[in-house]
Amino acid sequence: MSTAVVINHRARSAEQKALRRHVVIEAAETYFGEVGYEAFSMAQLAKRSGVAKGTIYLYFKTREDLFLSLYEQSLTRWSHIFIGYLSKSISSEVYAETLYDTALADGTLLPLLIRLEHIIEHNVEIHSLIRSKRVFISEVKRIAEPTSTSLKLSQAQAIEIVKTLGVLLITATRVDQGPALDNEELPNDVQELIASFSSKPFFVKNAIRIIECIRTEATSNA
Amino acid sequence: MSTAVVINHRARSAEQKALRRHVVIEAAETYFGEVGYEAFSMAQLAKRSGVAKGTIYLYFKTREDLFLSLYEQSLTRWSHIFIGYLSKSISSEVYAETLYDTALADGTLLPLLIRLEHIIEHNVEIHSLIRSKRVFISEVKRIAEPTSTSLKLSQAQAIEIVKTLGVLLITATRVDQGPALDNEELPNDVQELIASFSSKPFFVKNAIRIIECIRTEATSNA
DNA sequence: AACTTAACTGACCGATGGTCAATTATATAG
DNA sequence: CTATATAATTGACCATCGGTCAGTTAAGTT
Numbered sequence: 001m002s003t004a005v006v007i008n009h010r011a012r013s014a015e016q017k018a019l020r021r022h023v024v025i026e027a028a029e030t031y032f033g034e035v036g037y038e039a040f041s042m043a044q045l046a047k048r049s050g051v052a053k054g055t056i057y058l059y060f061k062t063r064e065d066l067f068l069s070l071y072e073q074s075l076t077r078w079s080h081i082f083i084g085y086l087s088k089s090i091s092s093e094v095y096a097e098t099l100y101d102t103a104l105a106d107g108t109l110l111p112l113l114i115r116l117e118h119i120i121e122h123n124v125e126i127h128s129l130i131r132s133k134r135v136f137i138s139e140v141k142r143i144a145e146p147t148s149t150s151l152k153l154s155q156a157q158a159i160e161i162v163k164t165l166g167v168l169l170i171t172a173t174r175v176d177q178g179p180a181l182d183n184e185e186l187p188n189d190v191q192e193l194i195a196s197f198s199s200k201p202f203f204v205k206n207a208i209r210i211i212e213c214i215r216t217e218a219t220s221n222a
Numbered sequence: 223m224s225t226a227v228v229i230n231h232r233a234r235s236a237e238q239k240a241l242r243r244h245v246v247i248e249a250a251e252t253y254f255g256e257v258g259y260e261a262f263s264m265a266q267l268a269k270r271s272g273v274a275k276g277t278i279y280l281y282f283k284t285r286e287d288l289f290l291s292l293y294e295q296s297l298t299r300w301s302h303i304f305i306g307y308l309s310k311s312i313s314s315e316v317y318a319e320t321l322y323d324t325a326l327a328d329g330t331l332l333p334l335l336i337r338l339e340h341i342i343e344h345n346v347e348i349h350s351l352i353r354s355k356r357v358f359i360s361e362v363k364r365i366a367e368p369t370s371t372s373l374k375l376s377q378a379q380a381i382e383i384v385k386t387l388g389v390l391l392i393t394a395t396r397v398d399q400g401p402a403l404d405n406e407e408l409p410n411d412v413q414e415l416i417a418s419f420s421s422k423p424f425f426v427k428n429a430i431r432i433i434e435c436i437r438t439e440a441t442s443n444a
Numbered sequence: 445a446a447c448t449t450a451a452c453t454g455a456c457c458g459a460t461g462g463t464c465a466a467t468t469a470t471a472t473a474g
Numbered sequence: 475c476t477a478t479a480t481a482a483t484t485g486a487c488c489a490t491c492g493g494t495c496a497g498t499t500a501a502g503t504t
Contacts, residue, residue, distance in 0.1 A: 037340075115340070117396045118396070118399035122400075133416075164428060167394070177339045179343050179344050186352065190355045190356065202389075209432055209435040209436075213435060
């Protein structure tokens with residue numbers, strides 16, 4: 001068995017630092033799942049991580065830098081799960097539904113993805129931004145390969161589909177990020193509007209359209 | 223000529239209150255155009271509007287309530303402009319390009335639309351939310367009518383297209399909301415990634431796909 | 445045991461959105 | 475014209491936020 005890494009009071013070695021970072025990020029994900037992005041406070045996170053606030057800023061430059069790391073982690077985790085569901089041949093519909101279901105099952109990925117460009121990326125260092133973009137590129141490629149097999153498309157078509165559906169996924173779930181309209185205090189016309197954007201049917205419908213369009217655009221690569 | 227509405231010190235009549243609200247909202251739009259959403263401060267807005275901070279809260283319940291009103295105003299304004307560009311017969315491509323160009327020309331609409339569900343709607347009163355959704359319904363219908371003529375589609379198809387392209391627009395312009403990467407300090411692979419999501423080609427390409435798909439889905443209404 | 449290094453702490457800072465008792469402009473009544 | 479009532483306006487004030495940094499001290503080195 002491997003040597004267990006422990007931290008007495010101070011994280012001195014690189015391994016110990018990685019462990020401490022990991023502890024903070026795990027606490028952050030749990031806390032984030034409870035309160036969401038806006039109510040997430042660094043002081044609270046410090047308490048829940050068992051360290052002082054200043055310590056968190058030794059491991060993450062800013063609040064957004066922390067969220068960027070959390071995003072990378074959840075993206076990578078989801079992509080492995082999604083790929084695990086892809087068999088050697090599936091329909092566009094099943095593909096789209098699986099993509100949607102697995103992404104929504106992860107409570108962290110979409111809330112961060114939706115805030116990525118216009119909030120998170122605006123307060124991180126450029127090297128973090130580059131690292132994050134490279135994680136994205138890498139995961140797109142990773143997913144494109146089994147996508148190519150499952151949907152019987154070229155590699156280029158598969159990449160196009162993964163990128164496009166990734167963007168579409170964000171919009172399809174926007175309505176789920178709206179306020180919880182628990183009781184039915186909304187008038188019928190407004191309820192119908194919200195229902196018409198109900199994210200899964202909306203996403204699947206348009207995903208199929210796009211997949212089939214790309215499939216027929218056989219000779220479109222310059 | 224109509225009687226000019228003026229406010230000496232206090233807005234007493236309904237007309238005067240409407241005028242004061244208008245003055246604040248106009249100042250807000252200018253200020254918003256200068257600093258964007260996150261840096262927008264209510265104290266600064268008060269100074270620029272020539273009233274005290276407390277006064278603003280007499281006219282808008284919260285910061286988000288103010289932004290919701292600004293969103294409604296910019297949505298309505300844009301829809302009239304967009305409709306003005308629709309002639310009795312245009313191609314899918316021109317339609318998509320016009321929609322994109324007019325929406326981007328408005329500096330207020332997209333930055334607010336992108337934050338609508340997951341930020342703005344979470345801190346407004348339910349009656350404001352309902353009013354806002356109804357403005358949306360109304361503008362979709364208003365746009366759908368000339369869309370139906372221009373693209374030679376049924377009314378139902380036109381509504382479907384307007385709603386879907388609206389969502390697509392948000393996703394496509396997400397990349398424009400990222401940090402300004404002025405100088406070319408980004409490595410090539412990352413630059414290529416960002417370029418591949420360049421918003422106008424991305425939007426137009428997928429908009430055409432969706433329009434043409436909907437066009438061929440002739441008998442899909444349940 | 446003495447010294448050095450650097451991980452860690454938390455009081456502190458400026459700024460934020462939002463509140464409300466006090467103020468006072470203005471319409472109305474006498 | 476004056477007195478009174480009403481309500482629009484104000485800005486000091488509050489809790490809380492993300493972020494900082496001088497000081498503390500755990501732990502490796504000599």
